[in-house]
Amino acid sequence: MLEIKNLHASVDGKEILRGINLTVNAGEVHAIMGPNGAGKSTLSNVLAGRDGYEITQGEVIYKGENLLDFEPEERAQRGVFLAFQYPVEIPGVSNIYLLKAALNAVRKYQGLDELDAIDFLTLVRSKMELVKMDEQFLHRSVNEGFSGGEKKRNEILQMALLEPSLAILDETDSGLDIDALKIVSEGVNALRSQERSIIMITHYQRLLDYIVPDFVHVLSKGQIVKSGDKELAKELEKTGYSWVDEQPEGVSA
Amino acid sequence: MKQLSELATPFASVAEALIAAEGTAPWLKKLRQDALTHFKTFSLPAKKEEDWKYTSLWSLSQQAFSHHAESVEIAADQVDSVALLHDAYRVVIVDGVFSEELSDIDALQSGLSITALSESVDQLEHCLGQQTELTKAGLNALNTMLMSEGVVISIDSAIEIEKTIEIIVINTGNTANLATHLRHKIELAADAKATVIEHYVGLTPDSYFTDVVTEVNLAERARLTHYKLQQESNNAFHIATLATHQAQASHWLTNNISLGAKLARNDIHSQLLGEQSHVTMDGLYLVDGEQHVDNHTRIDHAVPNTTSDELYKGVLDGNSHAVFNGKVMVHKDAQKTDANQSNRNLLLSRGCEIDSKPEMEIYADDVKCGHGSAIGQLDQDQLFLLRARGLDEVSARSLLTYAFAVDVLTRIPNLSIREALAKVVEQRLPKTGEKA
Structure with missing residues (x-):
């Protein structure tokens, strides 16, 4: 599904990612953990194609193609989905419009016709149940006046509708109370499948109690310094991140 | 190159011919003559005048306009294709001439009268020019001395007009560089209610000049919803004044959408003369290429307990230039005025320019007033x-x-x-x- 090879990326001439190597197979859930400033958000933004990052070395192969060659919308159309850490508000654009435009963009790439209004609404309603969202959210402007939890549920709703092959969840647990965390996690768990890979980027182990990963990686100073299974996350919970900065540079497990 | 003052000459000679025309009522002769005298003195406004600081009429002054339209017939389906609405009372003016054939005002609701200015001007002595003054700059004077067509709408008291009235003003381009001078008059008696659209359309890409003054009088508790949609050719000049007097508890909503013209200038003015009167003064301008749009608005809160709400938004692209100058005047003793004004602009290119100037002058001390201006990018x-x-x-x-x-x-x-x-x-x- 995804193969990141020796990926180096800089922002304003400062190197943030310093040789990331990661392979994610179909159906796997990977958690990438790390302290603040490790490069977690840079990695998710680079994968989604946000401007302002210079790739200095390496490549990212997604379904056999070089992902970095594509514009953000081309990546989305090919099934890459980024759930934002801070979903931006878009006054004047209704949620239902965004959902419809996004779904149609993906369907168009897949050579499918646009859904008619009734089929679309039926589909959206079924997905909204998944994240326990009320229908009134469809007609409000995208994220405008939404609480932190509502914004994150809205991200998962978009993911549920678009059914991506690769979902990158960037700090999806941040700003969530325990009830919202449960709803979001249940939504994500319902979307786990043999065809879908998920990368969860998180600072805290808490999320991993609800969405149990197949693999856990520790990111520090722009490199993956340790990889393991879910037990690694529990270890981190006990020891914190202080040890990772003491690792000699260039080590990857 | 002609100076602005020289531009007066061709316009003045057209006015002189109108004044001399046989059958012109003495009061109308005098109205035109006073305007002509004023125009000869002040000519067109120059950039040194504060109200014209960002808008130059120089390019207008370089044109040689024709004042006589060659007769032209356009098909009804052509009007259909440009009309905003299809279930409205329709009043059509083609190249400055009212077209009875293309209009649809035969079966009007009782209490409503719609006539062409050219047919009814003799009966307008009591009200023509009531809402406009011959201000220093000569544009209202230009219109007054030259007005030759327009739409006169009057609604009796307590009548609510169910259908919208759409005035469609079309320039076909059949007469090169045609100047048309239009005067609309809209009168609502007490408790009357109506919706009127002024719609300007160019069927030619070429230069022409639309000069229009719309006077509105709202009696007690009258409610007028007014839209203006300006889709002139990108080489056209569009200069318009819209002035309203509002009596007690009257309600005016005006929405001014400016999309076309090489140079468009709107002077929009509400005078809140009766208590509990309200105006909502909105506008939207989208300009591109070399277009220039200038909206000057003014709201006078002349008496206590009046309210106004103004929102103007602009989208600028290419090398376009937009001007917004909104003045809210709260007069002495106009206590409990509630006035809100906002101008927001979205700049899509590096080459565009916006001059935004919201102004409030407040001479009363118990008022609630707010205004703001914003300029940003995507x-x-x-x-x-x-x-x-x-x-x-x-x-x-x-x-x-x-x-x-x-x-x-x-x-x-x-x-x-x-x-x-x-x-x-x-x-x-x-x-x-x-x-x-």
Whole structure:
């Protein structure tokens, strides 16, 4: 599904990612953990194609193609989905419009016709149940006046509708109370499948109690310094991140 | 090169001919003569005048306009294709001449009168020029001395007009560089209620000049919803004054959508003369290329307990230039005035320019007044979110531009008019998109 090879990326001439190597197979859930400033958000933004990052070395192969060659919308159309850490508000654009435009963009790439209004609404309603969202959210402007939890549920709703092959969840647990965390996690768990890979980027182990990963990686100073299974996350919970900065540079497990 | 003052000469000789014409009523002769005298003294405004600081009439002064339209017939379906509404009372003016054939005003609701100015001007002695003054700059004078056509609407007391009235002013381009001078007069008696659209359309890409003054008089508790949709040719000049007197508890909503013209200037003025009167003064301008649009608005809170709410938004692209100058005047003793004014601009290119000047002059001490001006670009985070959901860059930019403009449209109370105007605005976006 995804193969990141020796990926180096800089922002304003400062190197943030310093040789990331990661392979994610179909159906796997990977958690990438790390302290603040490790490069977690840079990695998710680079994968989604946000401007302002210079790739200095390496490549990212997604379904056999070089992902970095594509514009953000081309990546989305090919099934890459980024759930934002801070979903931006878009006054004047209704949620239902965004959902419809996004779904149609993906369907168009897949050579499918646009859904008619009734089929679309039926589909959206079924997905909204998944994240326990009320229908009134469809007609409000995208994220405008939404609480932190509502914004994150809205991200998962978009993911549920678009059914991506690769979902990158960037700090999806941040700003969530325990009830919202449960709803979001249940939504994500319902979307786990043999065809879908998920990368969860998180600072805290808490999320991993609800969405149990197949693999856990520790990111520090722009490199993956340790990889393991879910037990690694529990270890981190006990020891914190202080040890990772003491690792000699260039080590990857 | 002609100076602005020299421009007066050709216009003045047309006016002299009108004044000399046989059958002109003495009061109308005098009205035109006074305007001509004024125009000869002050000519057209120059940039040194504060109200014309950012808008030059130099390019207008270089044109040689014709004042006589060659007769032209256009097909009814051509009018249909430009009309905003299809279930309205329709009044059509083609190249400065009222067309009875293309208009649809035969079966009017009782209590409503719609006539062409050219047919009814003799009966307008009591009201023509009531809402406009021959201000120092000569534009109102120009219109007064030359007005030759327009639409006169009057509504009896307590009559609510159910159908919208759409005035369609078309320039066909059949007469090169035609100047038309129009005067509309809208009178609502007490408790009357109506919706009127002024719609300006160019069927030619060439230069021409539309000069229009609209006078509105709202009696006690009258309610007028007024839209103006300006879709002139991108080489046309459009200079307009819209002036309203509002009596006690009258309500005026005006929405001014400016999309066309090489140079468009609107002077919009409400005088709140009766207590509990209210004006909502909205506008939207989308300009591109070398277009120039200038909206000067003024609201006079002349008595206590009046309210106003003003929202003007602009989208600028290319090398376009927009000017917004909104003055809210709260007169002495106009206590409990509630006035709100906002001008927001979205700049899509490096070459465009906006001069925004919201002004409030307040001479009363117990008032609630707020105003603001904002200028910005498309939000990069919003753009990225849309692209990360699969929308291509052009569609994403177009959608965000529409989203910026849309709140001027959402303030439109009539759903079918709102949808029709939304459609027209969408067609002007970087790339057409569905409405959000």
